[in-house]
Amino acid sequence: xxxxxxxxxxxxxxxxxxxxxxxxxxxxxxxxxxxxxxxxxxxxxxxxxxxxxxxxxxxxxxxxxxxxxxxxxxxxxxxxxxxxxxxxxxxxxxxxxxxxxxxxxxxxxxxxxxxxxxxxxxxxxxxxxxxxxxxxxxxxxxxxxxxxxxxxxxxxxxxxxxxxxxxxxxxxxxxxxxxxxxxxxxxxxxxxxxxxxxxxxxxxxxxxxxxxxxxxxxxxxxxxxxxxxxxxxxxxxxxxxxxxxxxxxxxxxxxxxxxxxxxxxxxxxxxxxxxxxxxxxxxxxxxxxxxxxxxxxxxxxxxxxxxxxxxxxxxxxxxxxxxxxxxxxxxxxxxxxxxxxxxxxxxxxxxxxxxxxxxxxxxxxxxxxxxxxxxxxxxxxxxxxxxxxxxxxxxxxxxxxxxxxxx
Numbered sequence: 001x002x003x004x005x006x007x008x009x010x011x012x013x014x015x016x017x018x019x020x021x022x023x024x025x026x027x028x029x030x031x032x033x034x035x036x037x038x039x040x041x042x043x044x045x046x047x048x049x050x051x052x053x054x055x056x057x058x059x060x061x062x063x064x065x066x067x068x069x070x071x072x073x074x075x076x077x078x079x080x081x082x083x084x085x086x087x088x089x090x091x092x093x094x095x096x097x098x099x100x101x102x103x104x105x106x107x108x109x110x111x112x113x114x115x116x117x118x119x120x121x122x123x124x125x126x127x128x129x130x131x132x133x134x135x136x137x138x139x140x141x142x143x144x145x146x147x148x149x150x151x152x153x154x155x156x157x158x159x160x161x162x163x164x165x166x167x168x169x170x171x172x173x174x175x176x177x178x179x180x181x182x183x184x185x186x187x188x189x190x191x192x193x194x195x196x197x198x199x200x201x202x203x204x205x206x207x208x209x210x211x212x213x214x215x216x217x218x219x220x221x222x223x224x225x226x227x228x229x230x231x232x233x234x235x236x237x238x239x240x241x242x243x244x245x246x247x248x249x250x251x252x253x254x255x256x257x258x259x260x261x262x263x264x265x266x267x268x269x270x271x272x273x274x275x276x277x278x279x280x281x282x283x284x285x286x287x288x289x290x291x292x293x294x295x296x297x298x299x300x301x302x303x304x305x306x307x308x309x310x311x312x313x314x315x316x317x318x319x320x321x322x323x324x325x326x327x328x329x330x331x332x333x334x335x336x337x338x339x340x341x342x343x344x345x346x347x348x349x350x351x352x353x354x355x356x357x358x359x360x361x362x363x364x365x366x367x368x369x370x371x372x373x374x375x376x377x378x379x380x381x382x383x384x385x386x387x388x389x390x391x392x393x394x395x396x397x398x399x400x401x402x403x404x405x406x407x
Contacts, residue, residue, distance in 0.1 A: 006044050010037040010053055018060035026068040026080045031061045031087040035094045042098040045105055054095035061087050117259050120151070124263060124270070127151050131274045132361075135281040142180040144231075144271045145173035148242060151267065152260060156221060158241040159231070160191065190217040194228055194239065204229045204261045218243070225254045227261060229268040233275035240268055266365065273363040279395045280361075345406045346388045354381050356407045359398040 017033035024030050034057035041050040065084040069076035127147035131140055145157045159171040170183040193213045194205065205228040207214040218226060223243035231238040242264060246254050347355065350371075357367050368378045382394060391397035401407045 003044050003046075006040065007046070007049055010041050010044075010049065011056075013037040013040070014053060014056050014060065018064060021060070021064040022067055024068075026065075026072050026077055027083075029080060029083040029087060031057075031064060031084065032090065034060060034087070035090055038091060038094050039098055042101050042105075045102045047099050047102055050095055050098050050102070054091050057091045058088055061091070113259075120259065120263055123151055124267060127267070128270045128274075131271065132277065135278050137275060137278040137282065140271075140274050140278045141169075141171050144240070144274070145171045145180055148240060148267060149173045149175065152227070152242045152256075152264065153244075154242045155245040156223060156241075156243040158221075158243070159238060160187065160241070161233075161238045162187070188217075188220065190214075190220065194241075204265050206256060206261065225256065227256050227264050229264050231268045231272050231275070233272050233279065238275075240264070240271070269363040269365045273361055276358075276395050277361045279393075280359075280398060283395065283399055345404075347385065347401075347406060351381055351385050351388070352407060354378065355385055355397060355401050358382070358394050359402060359407060 014034060014037045017030070017036065020033065021030045038050060038053045038057060041053055061084055065076070065080065068080065127150075130147055131143040134140060134143070141159055141161065145159045148154065148157045148159075155175045157173045160168055161171075162168040167184050168187050170185075170187075172181045172183065174181075190213050194217060205214075207218060207226045214226065218224065221241075221243055223245045225244050227242045229240050231240055242256075244254050244256075345352065353371065354367060357370065362370070364375060364378050364382070367373070368375045371378070382397075385391070385397050386393070389397045389400045391400055398407075
């Protein structure tokens with residue numbers, strides 16, 4: 001709107017300057033006033049507007065000079081004609097300089113935008129390092145909302161974790177608060193609708209004036225604008241809300257830039273990966289507890305491990321006896337149900353490659369980049385992997401593959 005008003009103002013000033021020039025005597029050349037609108041057009045950063053004003057000024061200058069001569073009895077003074085020519089040259093010079101200033105301003109704006117994007121990507125990596133610094137799922141969720149608050153200059157960030165057949169958990173971080181609040185109350189209809197929309201569409205959702213559901217949600221949280229994105233994790237479907245209320249330092253920056261939307265999508269993928277790793281660690285910890293229990297209740301297994309440790313600590317221990325003991329225990333141990341040798345893997349080479357990256361904690365976007373595949377293709381492979389391994393999520397698939405020796 002401001003750009004349009006400036007453009008209209010430039011044309012109005014051109015008409016006024018032309019009218020004044022038409023009404024003044026021939027030797028009192030006021031055409032120089034036409035340079036004002038041309039210079040003013042530099043605020044719009046539109047070369048097309050500046051060029052159109054230059055043309056309009058040249059035409060107005062010529063018409064006014066001809067009209068002044070008619071008023072003087074069809075007599076055109078040489079000095080007046082020279083002044084008109086100088087005015088015409090000044091229009092071209094001022095217009096040229098204005099266009100150059102516009103070009104430099106656009107280039108500077110692009111450089112500043114690239115700098116901001118580079119800084120935000122550095123901050124994203126720093127946030128990822130902080131979130132991945134722990135393998136405790138509860139701490140990871142708290143870190144997600146705290147880091148998103150600063151990364152997106154938000155007034156409030158919500159992370160809603162909706163578990164099947166359980167009361168949802170809402171993690172909330174506010175600007176200026178040091179702690180993260182946790183709410184386990186049922187979600188209202190607007191939050192449930194937005195959660196389902198984000199999960200189904202698998203993209204960033206932005207509030208807009210015509211979205212009644214988003215407006216109800218924003219009013220409930222005292223915010224003016226928001227971005228929302230789904231976060232898929234083994235613990236349940238989640239949704240991250242980034243809210244701005246227009247208060248504080250970002251009062252003039254309520255809207256979100258396209259780069260911030262891309263950044264939020266990358267942040268959500270990173271958060272999902274961190275939650276995957278925390279869940280995998282928890283499951284492996286449970287498996288380790290089961291192994292410790294099995295060792296404690298099995299004298300032969302405990303004796304075997306003690307013998308292996310003794311053999312590893314000496315250069316000439318009785319290795320043959322240890323090997324025979326291990327073979328004897330393994331021969332009498334029941335086979336694990338459903339165990340397969342690596343040659344009998346149900347996975348294709350590409351699926352094995354993707355599953356190996358999943359086990360390393362790599363997210364879908366990075367997998368696609370490493371293997372030069374589309375994101376949709378990677379998700380399709382992961383879906384096939386879950387079906388082949390009868391796994392409910394990617395973390396369970398990685399555990400099954402590691403246990404069965406597929407990767």
